[in-house]
Amino acid sequence: MPLTRKAYRAAILHSIADPAEVGIEASYEYFEDGLLVVDNGQISALGHASELLPTLPADIDITHYQDALITPGFIDTHIHLPQTGMVGAYGEQLLDWLNTYTFPCESQFADKAHADEVADIFIKELLRNGTTTALVFGSVHPQSVNSFFEAAQELDLRMIAGKVMMDRNAPDYLTDTAESSYLESKALIERWHGKGRLHYAVTPRFAPTSTPEQLTLAGQLLTEYPDLYMQTHISENLKEIEWVKELFPERKGYLDVYDHYQLLGERSVFAHGVHLCDDECARLAQTGSAISFCPTSNFFLGSGLFNLPMAEKHKLNVGIGTDVGGGTSFSLLQTLNEAYKVMQLQGARLSPFKSLYLATLGGARALRLEDKIGNLQPGSDADFLVLDYNATPLLSYRLKQANNIAETLFVLMTLGDDRTVQQTYAAGNLVHQR
Template identity: 90%
Template sequence: MPLTRKAYRAAILHSIADPAEVGIEASYEYFADGLLVIENGQISAVGHAGDLLPTLPADIDITHYQDALITPGLIDTHIHLPQTGMVGAYGEQLLDWLNTYTFPCESQFADKAHAEEVADIFIKELLRNGTTTALVFGSVHPQSVNAFFEAAEKLDLRMIAGKVMMDRNAPDYLTDTADSGYQQSKTLIERWHGKGRLHYAVTPRFAPTSTPEQLALAGQLLGEYPDLYLQTHISENKQEIEWVKALFPERNGYLDVYDHYKLLGERSVFAHGVHLCDEECARLAETGSAVAFCPTSNLFLGSGLFNLPMAEKHKLNVGLGTDVGGGTSFSLLQTLNEAYKVMQLQGARLSPFKSLYLATLGGARALRLEDKIGTLQPGTEADFLVLDYNATPLLSYRLKQAKDIAETLFVLMTLGDDRTVLQTYAAGNLVHQRQ
């Protein structure tokens, strides 16, 4: 294959560390007139245009953007493919919402044609919103995961997904068994895990919908294959936590259920964690597990406010999740808008650079993919976005008042949405162009 080399010139910003650990100033790199050089789907250089241009061949193809910012592709660490058709469902908290809206919607994924149609819509929405990597729940049906991976593979996306395992406390039309959940997951792992840029996640929905037998087999799968992911929910809703206590009285709390069945580990991501205590945060951090912070969903379902400062105190890896359909937007910019408010309600501040970190490098670290995605460091995969400062009249006017990159970034996260994303690139290929 001939060497393909391209360059992109604009303002460039990316996280290089967690502001909570190194301070804000040391956490990012910003080039007001920057150049990003891509070779064969990877980043080969990033820096000031004035420094890099003299080092490049005269005939290199350079795309120059005016009034735009290049950032790494955004990373969504918790989202549900089969809930795309029920975003914005009215009036319930978690457990009633599952029974009223979610389970009937997910039942449609027994039909492969339906699964393929929704997978196409879902991936287009991710890319339109600048999300280049997501950790995705399928439905209980293997065809939901096959449809998603088939669509992601065509675009060479770095994606992680898994079939929901759910053998109790759900409608009969939507349950598997401990054995069938294990066997179906195994078949999907053999087909997809490690294929191209795809990974598999063992996906028990949450402790109440899996028997002890099923949770034990989920743990067994993690032991049988290297580098598998584990995704599930934890401590989202107080009623849910009480239910877990009643179902598992022998265990010392919600996290201990997962711990007992060997589900904690370096590629385990637990969604929500709104009501975790200090001891649970410490145990998650000790095992290298991560939490997906889903502010839009937590507010929409009335679940509560995630305590990010407590997670930071324990050096617990935290990514950002839209949690569509509990969350009401595919946009991680909009999700950060809500995250800021969640912190404000707790008397805490969320700097725009911490927000950038959560949506990029923080998510990559939560997924143990920071050597591949989440920054624009040379050697990483060329997943990046072009954000348009003139996407809307209000955004254009407001950004003209911005004094520095911190203010610009904060305004993008407050007023920005899918319209702000001019282009999305994955592995160096243009996968979304705003119309």
């Protein structure tokens, strides 16, 4: 795709630090009339339009957005590609939900044509909702990952995914073996990891569905390829935690299972963590591991409330995840709406700037990609969104009453959804237009 120098003018907002560490005021930069300059897929300048315009050539192509806000592209740190077709499935908590809905749905990915079709729908949904990077679970079938990466590569997206490793406590039609999961993952790593903007994640579904042999080989992959990601689930549901204790009686807790098999580390992301204790948070932070906070799915499956203040106390990296299909929306705006309520129920506040951080720079830090995505600093990839203040009649009316960027941002996160995303850019290319 031919890329040239372009500039985008609008109100511009991005996170530059975690509000929990530096305070709210020092955590963001806001330009009421800002300019973003993009050169060959990367951001080359950001600032006030009045200061930057005189420095640019007269013939530069400038797109000027009225009543709009430019932010970095959103980062979804936990989502399941094969569950797209069962989002919003009724009436179960985690373990029954897996058996009733998830496993039958994932079995369809044995068919490459089905995997191709869902990958296309899934990526379009991500981009429609302003998500430019996601950490994605495939199914147990390698073709689920091949289909996803083929579609992502065509659009030059920065995406991370992996084939699920699952060799027990699941239907026969959906299990691999310790050895086959190792060999299939290795082949996918060789084919995709580091190709363009794609990265591979070693993906044991969760401790109950992997034998000690499989977890050992997952750890071995991380040793063989030091810059790989690792993604799995932890402490989502109380019955799940009891089950892990029964399956691994020799370990001192759920996190210790993963720790024992050397799955903690700087690119390890554990989804949920609703029922973690202080010691586990401290250990995650010590190893540089991250948590994906999935409020929508934690509500939907009745799992519980994530304790963000405890994670902050330990300086633990936290990103936000939609967890489709346990979560019911691809929209990170809607997910942040739910995150606010999770905090309210615990007597804590979630500022809109902390929410912005979780969906952008916080997610990038959780993925160790803050030098490339999650903010609009010069040198970063040009992954950004245009949010439309007039996307719906109610949003338009409500924002006319907003007195400052904090209120505007909070209203976007409370009333906004996919309709609010006017355009999505990835590596400087327009990849979604509403």
